[in-house]
Amino acid sequence: MSQRGKNENSLRTSASSALSAVNPNAPAAVDPNERQRRWRLVLGGEANESCGGLSGEDIEIDQALAALYEPEGSGGLKGGRRGGTEKSAPRVARWLGDIRKYFPSSVVQVMQKDALDRLGMREMLLQPEMLEAVQPDVHLVANLISLSGIIPAKTKETARMVVRKVVDELMRKLAEPMRTAVTGALNRAVRNRRPRLAEIDWNRTIRANLRHYQEDYKTIVPETLIGFGRKSQKTQRNIILCIDQSGSMAASVVYSSIFGAVMASLPAVKTQLVVFDTAVVDLTEKLDDPVELLFGTQLGGGTDINKAVGYCQSLITDPTNTILVLISDLIEGGVEKNLLQRTNELVQSGVQFITLLALSDEGAPCYDQELAAKMSVLGVPSFACTPDKFPALMASAIKKEDISLWAAKEGMNATRGR
Structure with a gap:
């Protein structure tokens, strides 16, 4: 079987979506010829004998898939095993154009992510002409942020334009639900x-x-x-977003920054945003500009949750009206015993303490289940949350409802103490 066949998870998803895009009016019951065509595109050139050859546009689709999923061949994005002096940049630029031509944007995003993750093609993001050809999405923003320290000067402005485009789109999508949920919850509190x-x-x-x-x-x-209750101009709730900026939390960092910026614009809510790895950085002053905020993060590195929670604890002056949202996979590199002690102190003081294992659309993350269970026993539920549910979560917290029950009702399977 070809290398493309061995990587069936991402490829089959891409191929199936691509085929639907090429022939969106295909009947639900697929005829044998169409089925063979699809399998040929999934399995690659080695399936010519069993599935038959391709013709027309399908040849170009097959070449675009082979360039990514059969990189050892001469048509691969990083070149073949033969000698030569051709630079990879023109080849990558052509490939980016091809996949945008033949695949829907959701599949383009998957293939771009595969190119970055599987082939290490970070050079895609280091040249403005290629960056302009890439389909902007949350994962692209996360990659740009992680590369912000090494992006050439000529590319930085293009990178900021790409990040701004994604941020503006997310703000259009998420800002109003966030404002409505938070202000509604506050108004109903009085x-x-x-x-x-x-x-x-x-x-x-x-x-x-x-x-x-x-x-x-x-x-x-x-x-x-x-x-x-009528809208109050005084602060009614203090919200602290404490965000793990390790590489596994990249999408969560992007969404958290957007929501933090929206909440910071509400006069009745005091919002603070803290990011951490082994060091802690307070980015509250940058909440008025999500793009600058994102470029102020440094994705990657270790994790010291205890130090970050300790810093957030020092910010709290009104515990009973404070909501602390820790966004982390709980893979602690600091002192777990001290973290649990701080957690207990915060809960006992009246702070609403919530742990989001992820704030993204990517499903259940890999996380430290033992630490999540220990924190849950102390009264801190842990669960993953999709961006569309986050406004409702904050509204529930503002109304001081049982967050574990809210999460269970929403089908989020919160980790709860026994």
Whole structure:
């Protein structure tokens, strides 16, 4: 079997999506010829005899797949085993154009990530002409941030433009749900006895006036009106995002920065953002510009969660109105005993302490299950959270609901103490 066949996980996903994109109107019941065509694209050139050859556009699609998943051949992105002086840059640039031509953007992102991870082709991101050809996404931003220290001067402006494009798109998608959830939760935390019409909490008003039900008119006379609280200009909640910036948390760093910037724009919430590896860096002052904030992180390195939580502990002045969100896979390189002691102190003081094992769309992460269980016993639930659920999570925390129950209701399987 070809190398392409051996790497079936990413390739089969890409190939299947690609085939649907090439022929989106194909019937649900695939005829034998179409099935053979698909298998030929999945398995590569060695399947010519069993599946038949390709023609037309399929040849170019096959070449684009082979360039990535059969890199040992002469058509590979990094060149073949033959000698030669041709630079890889033009070849990569052509390949980037080809995959954008034949594959949908979701598959392009998968293939770009494979090119970076499998072939070590970081040079894709070090030249402006190639960077301009890449499909921007969260993973690309994470790679650019990790390379920020070595990106050539001529490429830095292009890199910032790419990051800005992704950040702006995420802000359009995530900002309003975040603002709505947080302000709604804050407004409902305070009741108003003289509400305007738009502020009336009808459910509570009806319950409070049931004794005034008028049988003749089949209605209730609302003698007492109960409304949601009006927006307060003073700080009602302190939120600290403490983000592990090790390489495995790259996508979480991007999403956390976006949400941090949105919350920092709300006057009733004081938001602080701290990133850490073996050192701790407070990036709160950069929350007004998510792009600058992201370039202030340094993805990779070790992990000292205890030191980071200790720093966050020093920031807390009003424990009962503070929400500390630790975003980490809990693979601790510091002193676990001290971390657990700090965790207990924070919970006992009244801080709402939540651990997100990931804030991304990538599913359940690899994490230290034993440490998660120990923290859960102390009252700190741990679970992965997708970006679309994060606003609701913060709203639940602001209303001081049981986060473990909220996570279970949302199907997040929070780690809970026994």
